[in-house]
Amino acid sequence: MKENKYYHRSRAQQSTNAIERLYITMRHLINRGFYKPMGVSGETLRESLLTLRPEIYGFIAEEKFELDGLMYVMDRLPIGIEECRYINLTSSEGYKDSHFTPIIPPKRRRNCYRIDEEQMNIEITRGRSDIYDILTHLTFLFIESEKIKNRVIVDEEGNVSRDWIKLEEAVKKGKLTTEECEVAITHAANILGRTFYDVRNTYGHYAVPENKERFLHIIYHLGKLAIDEALHNLKRAISFSPVLRERLGHHIHGEVWANNIKDTLAKHGLLDREIHIISANMHSVMNTLYAPLALPKEFKEGNEFVAYEALSDSENSNLRKQVTKKALENGMIYLEDTSGTNINVQVFDTGKLPQDKTPFQVSTPAEAPVIVVMDYAFGEQAYETMDELLKPYQIGDENFHLNVNSISIMGKAGILEGVKGDIMIPSAHLFEGTADNYPFQNQLRKEDLEGHDIGVVAGSMVTVLGTSLQNKDVLNFFHDSTWNVIGLEMEGAHYQKAIQSASMLRGNIKPSVKVRYAYYASDNPLETGSTLASGGLGTTGVKPTYLITEKILEQIFAEYQ
Secondary structure (H helix, E strand, C coil), X not given: CHHHHXXXXXXXXXXXXXXXXXXXXXXXXXXXCEEXXXXXXXXXXXXXXXXXXXXXXXXXXXXXXXXXXXXXXXXXXXXXXXXXXXXXXXXXXXXXXXCCCCECCCCCCCCEEECCCCEEXXXXXXXHHXXXXXXXXXXXXXXXXXXXXXXXXXXXXXXXXXXXXXXXXXXXXXXXXXXXXXXHHHHHHHHHCCCHHHHHHHHHHHXXXXXXXXXXXXHHHHHHHHHHHHHHXXXXXXXXXXXXXXXXXXXXXXXXXXXXXXXXXXXXXXXXXXXEEEECCCCHHHHHHHHHHHCHHHHCCCCHHHHHHHHHCCCCHHHHHHHHHHHHHCCXXXXXXXXXXXXXXXXXXXXXXXXXXCCCCCCCHHHCCEEEEECCCCCCHHHHHHHHHCCCEEECCEEECCCEEEEEEEEEEEEXXXXXXXXXXXXXXXXXXXXXXXXXXXXXXXXXXXXXXXXXXXXXXEECCCHXXXXXXXXXXXXXXXXXXXXXXXXXXXXXXXXHHHHHHXXXXXXXXXXXXXXXXXXXXXXXXXXXXXXXXXXXXXXXXHHHHHHHHHHHHHCCC
16 A cells, blocks of 8 residues: 555655656747757657656557547647647737738637748747647647658668558548548558558547648658657757747736726726626626527526527527627627737626616615626636736826626636536635645635526636646646545636736735636546546536636625625
């Protein structure tokens, strides 16, 4: 028993050290300005990732190719990046006004530009966390590309296997018949060390309208770049633009974003009102406030969660438009981001809600709360945006302090003692890799959300440096130790650091500001088959999302009735 405990502890320590090495190396490479992934610096990243063996990257440390991890990564990187030998990370440097068409990955809101056949530029406007995320995913790709190269080159002369020749022929042919496709999948499966069944099952998930055979293209180009580097010395390189390195940490985008919000509040005469900030998605608060008004028929049966599920279905765009129209007519102001933060904002003047038709009533509409809903931040960006938003608004030479009554954070997180769709109520945020911890008085309590056929847990949560860097050894240590961690996410400690400094040290907002944190589980990284790489929540996330939203709004409006 003692040996097992010692083993798990040592594995957790090794993993923690690997995470530390990854981030120290990444920060060094950013300062340096460039590196070659297959050089010495790249080797440090690869070895650290292989020591860590994150759950999300599955078989990364084995000889066979990792398919689920590849899908997770490709959803977060621009289409075509597997073809590019040169990857350049830049700040917002004017590409949006050029002839280049932005490529936006489906699961990460970042603008990317294909400069030519060999180069992809990725625009970084959300801080270091965005860079760490990208470099981790790229390191995974380089490791997997080496597996392909090692299985394809058959001798010291550089001859390649028949499977590779046949795969190349299929890729160059373009559109394939069903029979040709299955032949190509057979050759690809041999190259990847996976079964025909494995590859065929994942094949269709990569298809895009312009390229149904995209999976074959990804595998071929990953292997080709590795082969070209090994046989022809055509090195791959990653660089960081001088402007990006100069701007990192300067809050340039966050300051512009926050000033746009304050300008809007001033323009609509809302600066003197009490303000409640909510970090959430762009639909749950709006739908909770306005959907019953816009869609009385759908909400008549009393089962509002069925109606919310219908609104969450992308096919019901007509219903969504009706709710948005009603909201814009009754107090909502929508601010589409132009700062580069990729964080859109909604401002709700709740005094304009029809008082005879809403459960969210106020006794004096002229003094009704103003709710500012900001879309999800990403990692360290949470500190930048919240810190700037809570700063005073400058009117001429005077500083006008916002009357912030409460700040509520709702988001997705990994859970360590439950299943997808459960709810976590944190009492503190711990910052991974440091001794920093942020206890707080959470206005939301476990009992507030119980009794709705959804699991609810309360305890500490760890703010991780990257969700793609977690493994079971580290997570078991957090969960089983006296830290009593119930889940992991990427923004909580950053938000709380900004809130505490603004309220307790700098005097930007009142010390009595109320805070609410609640998360719903998008995955359980301790359960095989329940990690983020296994797929999204689907409609499982609808009920916890709206349950948390309703409780937040109930607490806000209770002060004004």
